Amino acid sequence: MVWFKRDLRVHDHAPLTEAAAAGPVVALYVVEPAYWRLPDTSERQWRFVRAALADLDAALRARGVALTVCVGEAVAVLRALRASTGFTALWSHEETGNGWTYARDRAVGAFCRAERIPWHERLQAGVWRAMTDRDAWQAFHDRVLSAPSVRAPDRIVAATVRGEVTAGDDPLGLTAEPLVESQPAGRRVAIGLVESFLAGRGRDYRRGMSSPRSSAAVCSRLSPHLATGTVSAREVLRRIAAARRSLEAAPPDARPVPLTAIDALVARIHWRDHFTQKLEREPAIEHRSPHALFEAARAPTGPDDPRLRAWAAGRTGWPFVDACIRSLAATGWINFRARAMLQSIASHHLGLDWRASGAVLARLFVDYEPGIHWPQVHMQSGHTGINVPRMYNPLKQSRDQDPAGDFIRQWVPELAGCAGDAVHAPWVAGGVRGYPPPVCDATAAMRAARARLAAVYGHPDFAAIARAVYERHGSRVRPVRPVPRMREARRAAAAQLALPGVGDG
Ligand SMILES: Cc1cc2nc3c(=O)[nH]c(=O)nc-3n(C[C@H](O)[C@H](O)[C@H](O)COP(=O)(O)OP(=O)(O)OC[C@H]3O[C@@H](n4cnc5c(N)ncnc54)[C@H](O)[C@@H]3O)c2cc1C
Known part of the structure; x- marks a missing residue:
């Protein structure tokens, strides 16, 4: 069997x-x-x-x-x-x-x-x-x-299965969620994605992976295939390694993709296991924070919480944030930076329980992989205790990642008529009919979020618990810095912690 x-x-x-x-x-x-x-x-x-x-x-x-x-x-x-x-x-x-x-x-x-x-x-x-x-x-x-890939058997002798065991066409009867674009499944598709990436699609991978306008084309798009195992990570890595070896011989400007793009993709495929190992080691982090003080500070969010509903429906009033979640809802995929921003804004700006927002994102991802997802949710929510807490300014992300506002206009049609900077910040000129004002003041919300983090970082037990989290889960690849940087925390915990500056994007 x-x-x-x-x-x-x-x-x-x-x-x-x-x-x-x-x-x-x-x-x-x-x-x-x-x-x-x-x-x-x-x-x-x-x-x-x-x-x-x-x-x-x-x-x-x-x-x-x-x-x-x-x-x-x-x-x-x-x-x-x-x-x-x-x-x-x-x-x-x-x-x-x-x-x-x-x-x-x-x-x-x-x-x-x-x-x-x-x-x-x-x-x-x-x-x-x-x-x-x-x-x-x-x-x-x-x-x-x-390790070498395992050869598929040429012939398999079938055992006899008696009785009616096959499932019908629609054995679950789930309500259909039609997507405007959906990724096809299957091995040939997955191998085709690797080949097209190496043949030139990945040329601008490193520059284009974070902008929602370019990422769908330049990223590998392997995630649902790797999550369902239609192709193994090992086979993908072998194919990439073989292509890299032949490209090394070619002069740099004759290579369809730079070696740096290939190496960046390979690194990410390896990251899968780094994150999955955390959930394998400590399955409970699907439901509780890895750092006990953040778990103690966590306030549950109900399914009808108006901020959760606004965020999930793409009606926060921050156009780029809304465009990202609406695009994800419509296609089942969005790039890493947008995922990080969405989770970070839910946890920091909106003060939502990561379990509630994390489940919303999980359902929207066709590539949902618990071992990557939950550790990433923790990391982007800033409560691992061993990573730099990173907060995303919705306006800065909007101007950086979608300067002309085309992605926003595509996914937030209420703003189709906005020109210039108004598409990033429609509230400045009095707002747009049918589109909500920002759900809160972003600057004040970030300040409050930093204060919440600082209160935890300043606890006398913070560093010892962070050290234990590091022992269980921390990457050993980079030099050890078991306690992340954070200006406020340094003030709060002067004697114990040395934490200059908070990550901000
Ligand atoms: C909050 C949050 C939740 C996430 N949830 C998932 C999830 O449920 N399933 C999932 O596959 N990825 C998840 N990611 C990681 C990442 O965003 C996606 O793997 C990537 O966007 C998928 O697109 P791609 O295949 O084109 O990626 P590429 O950039 O082409 O990367 C190739 C592969 O490397 C792996 N990978 C890429 N980035 C990461 C990363 N940061 N951590 C671990 N592995 C990575 C994926 O398997 C991906 O398919 C999450 C990230 C965040 C911030």
Whole structure:
């Protein structure tokens, strides 16, 4: 029994290759309705998965076995398949998902132990389960990602599955969320994205990745593919490394993409595991801050909170912020900087609980990956205790990233008639009919947010707790600075902390 989860591919899939070598195979995907009802999952994610399943099924059939798609709770499905097929071993990849999938995997583990079914879990990422030594993580990660890709089996002998087990076309009945643009799924698409990036699409990656006008074209757009595993990060990295080697021989101006762009992309693909390792190490950070003092200071936000609703609906009155979230809602993707700004503004300017805003973003992302998402939400909310707290000025971001205001006019049609700087700050000239004034004064809100941070940074236990967070999660690549900079905190905690300046963008 090969259980596909966030690994919807046949290439570089050790569980499939090993199982195919061991005997007849059932290739299984379980559509779990309870998962798709969680507050961090959505129909747009399911739609991408469903398209990827069709692609996986075709790849499996070409090798001799169809994908068996069952709907239900994983243990119940496995129990029924055990009865109908008599399978004797379970193969899958290790998964770092959310708390729900973690609990489900524990239940599957208990079922396998009770039934004496060996469960062979294999690594698909450089994420270390039950890590014993954070200092040794980088070497572990590098070893996993540089290992050779696993060859897909040429032929798979299909085991007989009796009974009606296949899911219908729409097994979940989720309300459709039509997107104005959506990324196609499938292995060929994912490989095509790598190739087009290397053939020239990524030329301006480093310069263009942060502007919403250029990022959709220059970024790799691999995220939903990596999140659902239609291609493995290891295979992507190998393809990039091979292309880089051949480009090294060419003179710089004859290269379709500069080596610096390639290296920047490679670095980001490695960051995936750095973040995911945090959630694997401490699954509770999906629900609580990694730093106990920030958790103690957290005030819950209700779903009907007017600021949360304004932010989620793209009606904060800050045009660039509204354009970013409306564009994300319409397409399912937005670049890193916009994600960081949206989360930072929710936590700092609007004082919202990161759990509420983080769930809104998670649902909007087609590429939702809990292991990246929640640690990024913590980082952009400034409460890890080990990263520089960064606040984004909505007006500065607007002028920097969308100077002509075209992106704003595209996504906030109420401002289509605004010329010049008015598109960035319509409130200055008295506002625009149908578009709200700013939800609060940005400068005063940032000042208040800094004061809230400073109160935590100034606590006598702050540094000791930050040190423990660093020991558990901190990157060992750069020289250690376990406590971030912050001017206010230095004043507040003069004796203990040395923190010059707060990150501001
Ligand atoms: C608040 C917040 C939430 C985020 N949530 C997610 C999420 O749920 N799923 C997700 O895939 N990414 C998430 N990111 C990271 C990043 O924004 C996206 O990976 C990236 O924008 C996807 O576009 P791309 O594939 O074109 O990226 P590229 O820039 O082309 O990067 C290539 C790949 O590297 C990885 N990557 C890129 N940036 C990061 C990063 N900062 N941290 C870790 N890995 C990275 C992704 O797998 C990405 O597909 C989040 C960032 C923030 C600030």
